[in-house]
Amino acid sequence: MNRGGCAGISGFYRELSKQRNCPRPSDRDKQDKDLTKGTNLTDAAVFRAQGIGKSYPGVRANDDVSFSVEAGEIHALLGENGAGKSTLVKMIYGLVRPDDGEMTLNGQPHQPADPRAARAAGVAMVFQHFSLFDALTVAENIALGMENPPHRHALSARIAQVSQDFGLPLNPARRVVTLSAGERQRVEIIRCLLQNPRLLIMDEPTSVLTPQEAELLFATLRKLADGGTAILYISHKLDEIRAHCDRATILRHGRVVDSCDPRAHSARTLAAMMVGGEMRPIDRSGRRTGEVLLQVRALSQPAPTAEGTALKGVTLTLRAGEILGIGGVAGNGQDELLAALSGEVRSAPGTVLLEGADLSRLGPEGRRVAGLLAAPEDRLGHAAVPDFSLTDNTLLTAGARKGLVRKGLIDRPAARAYAADVIRAFDVRTPGPGTTAKALSGGNLQKFVIGREVMQTPRVLAVNQPTWGVDAGAAAAVRQSLLDLARSGAGVIVISQDLDELLELSDRFCALNEGRLSDPVTTEGLTLDRIGLMLGGAHGMEVAHP
Numbered sequence: 001m002n003r004g005g006c007a008g009i010s011g012f013y014r015e016l017s018k019q020r021n022c023p024r025p026s027d028r029d030k031q032d033k034d035l036t037k038g039t040n041l042t043d044a045a046v047f048r049a050q051g052i053g054k055s056y057p058g059v060r061a062n063d064d065v066s067f068s069v070e071a072g073e074i075h076a077l078l079g080e081n082g083a084g085k086s087t088l089v090k091m092i093y094g095l096v097r098p099d100d101g102e103m104t105l106n107g108q109p110h111q112p113a114d115p116r117a118a119r120a121a122g123v124a125m126v127f128q129h130f131s132l133f134d135a136l137t138v139a140e141n142i143a144l145g146m147e148n149p150p151h152r153h154a155l156s157a158r159i160a161q162v163s164q165d166f167g168l169p170l171n172p173a174r175r176v177v178t179l180s181a182g183e184r185q186r187v188e189i190i191r192c193l194l195q196n197p198r199l200l201i202m203d204e205p206t207s208v209l210t211p212q213e214a215e216l217l218f219a220t221l222r223k224l225a226d227g228g229t230a231i232l233y234i235s236h237k238l239d240e241i242r243a244h245c246d247r248a249t250i251l252r253h254g255r256v257v258d259s260c261d262p263r264a265h266s267a268r269t270l271a272a273m274m275v276g277g278e279m280r281p282i283d284r285s286g287r288r289t290g291e292v293l294l295q296v297r298a299l300s301q302p303a304p305t306a307e308g309t310a311l312k313g314v315t316l317t318l319r320a321g322e323i324l325g326i327g328g329v330a331g332n333g334q335d336e337l338l339a340a341l342s343g344e345v346r347s348a349p350g351t352v353l354l355e356g357a358d359l360s361r362l363g364p365e366g367r368r369v370a371g372l373l374a375a376p377e378d379r380l381g382h383a384a385v386p387d388f389s390l391t392d393n394t395l396l397t398a399g400a401r402k403g404l405v406r407k408g409l410i411d412r413p414a415a416r417a418y419a420a421d422v423i424r425a426f427d428v429r430t431p432g433p434g435t436t437a438k439a440l441s442g443g444n445l446q447k448f449v450i451g452r453e454v455m456q457t458p459r460v461l462a463v464n465q466p467t468w469g470v471d472a473g474a475a476a477a478v479r480q481s482l483l484d485l486a487r488s489g490a491g492v493i494v495i496s497q498d499l500d501e502l503l504e505l506s507d508r509f510c511a512l513n514e515g516r517l518s519d520p521v522t523t524e525g526l527t528l529d530r531i532g533l534m535l536g537g538a539h540g541m542e543v544a545h546p
C-alpha cells in the first residue's frame with residue numbers, strides 16, 4: 001500500500017474507504033438525509049447513537065442521547081463539566097455499557113464488550129491522560145497496545161512511515177520519559193492511526209499542547225477527516241471548536257439540547273447553549289492592595305528529577321488584595337515553584353516569608369496553619385486522592401484550619417459538613433460528600449479542590465492551572481472565587497499557561513522561563529508582543545482568544 005506523502009495518503013484512504021464501504025466526504029451531499037428526531041442521521045454516518053441512556057447512583061449521566069458522526073467530519077461534543085461527554089465516549093469505546101439505546105458503526109450494531117472489541121470494530125481513542133510507560137521507547141509502548149504487534153523493526157518502520165505521512169515527527173527509538181506532552185500525545189495518536197480507525201475519539205487533546213503543537217494536531221485531524229475518518233472531538237475551548245470543527249452536538253445534564261455548525265456561532269453563543277443561559281461577566285471591582293504578605297527571596301532549588309526544572313533565584317513580593325499571574329510554557333518550573341511555596345519541598349532559610357515569618361523550613365501542614373495554602377495542577381492523584389470520598393479529601397488539607405482534626409482525632413460530622421459547604425458554595429455537581437473523588441467529572445473535582453482551599457480563608461493562596469479542563473461556566477466561577485478571595489484581603493498567585501486567564505485575573509504578571517522568574521510588570525495595558533518578549537523566546541504560550 002502506498003503511504004508516501006499526501007498523494008499517498010489520499011490513495012491509501014480511497015482504498016480504505018472502499019474496504020470499509022464508507023463514503024468519502026464529497027459523497028455526503030448525495031446521501032439522503034434522514035433528520036428524524038432532530039438529529040442528523042444520514043447514510044454517511046460512520047457512527048450513530050439512538051436513545052442512549054446511562055445511570056450512575058444518583059446521576060442520569062446520559063439520557064436519550066441520539067446523534068451521528070459522518071465520514072470526513074470533525075464533530076465536536078460540547079457541554080459543561082458533568083454534562084455526560086466522557087460517559088458517552090466511554091460507551092462508544094467499550095469502557096462502559098449503556099443501560100438503554102443502540103449504537104451502530106458503519107451500519108452494523110456496535111455493542112463493544114471492552115475496548116479491545118471497540119478497537120477491532122474500528123474505534124480509536126486518545127485520552128486526556130496518557131497511558132504510556134516512561135521507561136519504554138515509543139515503539140515498545142505502541143507494541144504493548146497492539147493485539148498482534150509486528151516484529152520490532154517492522155513496527156518501527158511503520159511508525160516512522162505514519163509519522164512522516166501525517167507530519168507528526170516522532171522517533172520510534174526515543175524513550176517516552178524524554179518526550180514533551182505534545183510528543184507523548186503523538187505516540188497515542190500514531191498508535192491509533194496504526195489501527196486505521198473509522199471513528200477517532202479525542203478527549204480534550206489540546207489542553208497539554210503549545211499553540212504550535214495544537215496547530216499540528218489540527219492539520220493531522222483534517223488530513224484524516226479528508227481521508228474519510230469520522231472524528232469525535234471533546235474540548236472546552238470554544239474558539240478552537242469554531243475554527244476546526246464541522247458540527248457540534250451540545251449536551252446538558254446528560255441530554256442532547258442542540259446541534260449546530262459551530263462556525264456559524266460566536267463562542268459566547270455556544271457557551272450560552274451549553275449552560276442554558278447567558279454567563280455573568282467577571283467582577284474585578286472593589287479590591288485594594290495592602291501590606292506585603294508573601295516574600296520569596298532568591299529561591300534556588302536543584303531539579304527534583306532528571307526531567308524536572310531547577311529554580312534559579314526566584315524572587316517575588318505579593319501584597320494583600322493582589323493577584324500575581326505567572327505565565328510560561330509547561331515544564332519551565334511551574335510545578336517546582338508550587339512545591340516550594342506549598343512546602344512539599346523545603347528551601348533554604350530566609351527564602352519563603354509570610355507576613356515576616358520565615359516558613360522556608362516548614363512542610364505543607366505548618367504552612368497551612370500559618371495561612372499559606374496551595375492547589376497543585378494535578379487534581380486527581382495530587383490535589384485529591386481518587387478513591388477517597390470528598391469528605392476524606394477535605395481532611396487532606398483542611399484538617400487543621402477548619403478544626404476537622406483535633407488532638408489526632410477526626411471529627412467526621414464536621415468534615416462531612418465542610419465538604420457539603422464546599423459542594424454548595426462552589427456548585428459541585430455530585431450526589432454528595434460521600435462520593436469518591438474519581439467519580440466526579442474533571443471540572444467538578446477542580447471546583448471542589450479550589451473551593452476546599454478558598455473556603456479555608458488563606459492569607460495567601462497559590463494555584464497552578466486552576467481552570468485546566470474546566471468548562472467556560474465553571475472556569476468563570478473558579479476565577480471569580482479567586483478575585484473574591486483577593487477582595488477579602490488575601491494574596492493570590494495564579495500560575496497558568498492560559499494567557500487570557502492571566503490577563504483577566506492578575507494585577508501584575510511575571511514570566512517563568514527555565515526556572516527563572518522575570519521581574520513583574522503591571523498587567524493593565526500589557527500586550528501579547530511584550531509577553532512574548534518576557535517569555536524570552538520560549539516556544540509559545542496558549543493564546544486561546546486574545
Ligand SMILES: Nc1ncnc2c1ncn2[C@@H]1O[C@H](COP(=O)(O)OP(=O)(O)OP(=O)(O)O)[C@@H](O)[C@H]1O
Pocket residue numbers: 056057059060061079080081082083084085086087088429430439440441442443444469471
Ligand atoms: N463512575 C462513575 N460513578 C458515578 N458517577 C459518575 C461516574 N462517571 C461519571 N459519573 C457522573 O456522571 C455525570 C457525567 O459525567 P461525565 O464525566 O460523563 O461528564 P463530562 O461531560 O465528561 O464532564 P467533564 O467535562 O468535566 O469531563 C457526572 O455527574 C459524573 O459525576
